[in-house]
Amino acid sequence: MALSLDAWLGQGDPLEADWSGHVNRLAMRGQLGAAGDLLLDLPALAAPYACEPDTCTPGRRAPRTRSCCADLDVELAPAEVAAIEAHLPAIAASMAPVDPRWAEGAPTWQDAGTLSRPGKRCVFAVAAEDGLRCGLHRLEDADGLPRGTVKPLPCRLFPLIVVDLGDQRLLTAVSRANIRNGAPSPRWFPCLRGDARRPAPLAEGVMDTIAEVWGARVARGVRKAVREFTAD
Numbered sequence: 520m521a522l523s524l525d526a527w528l529g530q531g532d533p534l535e536a537d538w539s540g541h542v543n544r545l546a547m548r549g550q551l552g553a554a555g556d557l558l559l560d561l562p563a564l565a566a567p568y569a570c571e572p573d574t575c576t577p578g579r580r581a582p583r584t585r586s587c588c589a590d591l592d593v594e595l596a597p598a599e600v601a602a603i604e605a606h607l608p609a610i611a612a613s614m615a616p617v618d619p620r621w622a623e624g625a626p627t628w629q630d631a632g633t634l635s636r637p638g639k640r641c642v643f644a645v646a647a648e649d650g651l652r653c654g655l656h657r658l659e660d661a662d663g664l665p666r667g668t669v670k671p672l673p674c675r676l677f678p679l680i681v682v683d684l685g686d687q688r689l690l691t692a693v694s695r696a697n698i699r700n701g702a703p704s705p706r707w708f709p710c711l712r713g714d715a716r717r718p719a720p721l722a723e724g725v726m727d728t729i730a731e732v733w734g735a736r737v738a739r740g741v742r743k744a745v746r747e748f749t750a751d
């Protein structure tokens with residue numbers, strides 16, 4: 520069973536920053552949307568985005584380029600560690616034919632709750648012809664498992680960021696405005712630089728994840744708010 524957002528926020532290690540200034544600035548500029556109980560950072564969710572792994576995979580990418588599956592530390596909640604551990608035989612059987620790092624059995628896949636990166640990419644990142652692909656995502660699809668059964672929530676969300684404001688939550692994303700709050704710079708990631716072949720508003724590119732995590736009604740609300748914002 521996939522870890523819920525509530526459980527993840529309770530177990531995880533959220534970005535430590537005071538987001539109130541950012542939220543106030545959005546509100547003053549008319550850039551703060553809402554969908555259900557969720558506040559929306561409309562400029563971040565409307566920014567150009569397209570996931571094209573061949574542009575960020577080590578060995579084929581341009582200089583000064585990074586990949587979420589090769590370069591970012593992915594910290595897991597304890598329940599996510601337990602879920603991967605429970606599925607490790609199936610994961611190892613699925614990874615072995617496509618990834619030499621798994622040929623001799625499961626390598627050390629985590630260190631104190633952070634995914635390991637042997638060979639300078641995530642231990643679950645398969646080097647496919649068109650770039651890095653998530654072996655956990657692939658296993659879920661192949662075995663008909665609900666998304667998030669083993670794929671960690673931070674990976675499902677990237678480049679989205681969920682900020683717990685106490686009585687509300689803000690849905691935002693990796694963006695220049697969020698660097699000061701601890702987010703990585705979007706300039707490292709081709710998917711966020713606006714130079715992808717078919718960029719679309721970021722929210723559209725991650726709409727499946729939004730629907731999975733928050734439900735179809737909130738997803739429709741996010742789509743409507745972002746469309747109205749970009750039409751202004």
Ligand code: SF4
Nearest residue numbers: 588641643644653674
């Ligand atoms: S678990 Fe999957 S999505 Fe997350 S960093 Fe590793 S390969 Fe990428």
